[in-house]
Amino acid sequence: xxxxLIQPFINSADAVLAQGLESPISIENLSMEEEAYRRKGVxxxxxxxxxxxxxxxxxxxxxxxxxxxxxxxxxxxxxxxENLVREAVCELANQIIGNAITTLxxxxxxxxxxxxxxxxxxxxxxxxxxxxxVVMVFNTATGNVFMNVALRHHCPGTLERAxxxx
Amino acid sequence: xxxFAPVTRSEDGQPVRYLIVDDSVFARKNLARMVETFGGQVVxxxxxxxxxxxxYERVKPDIVLMDITMPQMEGIEAAExxxxxxxxARIVMVSSVGYQENIVAALxxxxxxxxxxxxxxxxxxxxxxxxxxxxxxxxxxxx
Numbered sequence: 673x674x675x676x677l678i679q680p681f682i683n684s685a686d687a688v689l690a691q692g693l694e695s696p697i698s699i700e701n702l703s704m705e706e707e708a709y710r711r712k713g714v715x716x717x718x719x720x721x722x723x724x725x726x727x728x729x730x731x732x733x734x735x736x737x738x739x740x741x742x743x744x745x746x747x748x749x750x751x752x753x754e755n756l757v758r759e760a761v762c763e764l765a766n767q768i769i770g771n772a773i774t775t776l777x778x779x780x781x782x783x784x785x786x787x788x789x790x791x792x793x794x795x796x797x798x799x800x801x802x803x804x805x806v807v808m809v810f811n812t813a814t815g816n817v818f819m820n821v822a823l824r825h826h827c828p829g830t831l832e833r834a835x836x837x838x
Numbered sequence: 839x840x841x842f843a844p845v846t847r848s849e850d851g852q853p854v855r856y857l858i859v860d861d862s863v864f865a866r867k868n869l870a871r872m873v874e875t876f877g878g879q880v881v882x883x884x885x886x887x888x889x890x891x892x893x894y895e896r897v898k899p900d901i902v903l904m905d906i907t908m909p910q911m912e913g914i915e916a917a918e919x920x921x922x923x924x925x926x927a928r929i930v931m932v933s934s935v936g937y938q939e940n941i942v943a944a945l946x947x948x949x950x951x952x953x954x955x956x957x958x959x960x961x962x963x964x965x966x967x968x969x970x971x972x973x974x975x976x977x978x979x980x981x
Contacts (some may be wrong), residue, residue, distance in 0.1 A: 691956050741864075745864070756864065759864035766934050773937065774934075785935065837958060
């Protein structure tokens with residue numbers, strides 16, 4: 673996978689998490705993954721279509737998600753406030769992915785993003801050769817945040833050729 | 839959260855009335871909390887562009903805070919439809935997707951300003967003050 677497509681997501685997650693949690697963030701691990709995605713906690717998924725195509729999953733351990741929701745909401749949120757915790761994860765995903773997309777668009781990549789949806793199944797689809805996933809683990813003061821990015825870039829003209837052929 | 843001097847309507851000194859449009863309940867709560875610290879009053883909420891248009895007709899807010907990426911109808915299209923029927927509508931786009939094309943499209947279709955998420959209260963406060971100034975009314979693209 674092209675790292676120039678991934679770097680904006682790393683930068684964005686770093687900035688948004690640091691601002692949201694008001695504490696420093698570090699990347700604990702970065703790895704390539706071909707196996708099917710397994711959900712770890714509260715997860716939100718965003719699909720991209722266009723010149724860059726694929727999906728990004730933003731996954732937060734339940735304990736960390738509750739802490740995140742509390743910090744972001746400015747009030748104490750408990751595990752029983754499931755909707756609020758899920759909404760918080762979706763909104764964080766929206767902000768991180770939105771900021772990365774802003775950078776990529778300003779670099780000349782054109783694509784469309786759909787609103788985040790909750791990723792509720794335990795397991796996602798297996799990555800294919802051209803959508804191998806990069807998994808990043810962000811270590812925050814309140815726990816780990818996982819970002820699983822599986823994207824592919826259509827070379828210029830590919831989409832047009834596909835449209836003509838199709 | 840920081841203390842802000844209340845922003846009021848210049849014509850009658852009453853609190854600014856807000857319509858908040860975002861598909862995330864969480865984002866709406868956060869924005870509501872922020873504008874209340876500016877002395878504002880949230881008079882309506884909507885989770886998509888279609889509901890935003892009907893809510894605008896119902897509550898006639900002073901300012902609309904409008905997300906862009908939403909189901910059913912996106913924020914830029916909803917803003918365009920609102921401004922077409924209400925040219926003096928003050929719409930501020932609030933979105934994490936802030937690339938240049940998006941901002942230009944929103945401003946060309948009638949939004950007064952753009953604020954990128956995650957929203958910093960001090961940034962939103964300055965934008966609200968700007969769009970509530972009388973000389974900003976009808977200025978179109980804003981700053």
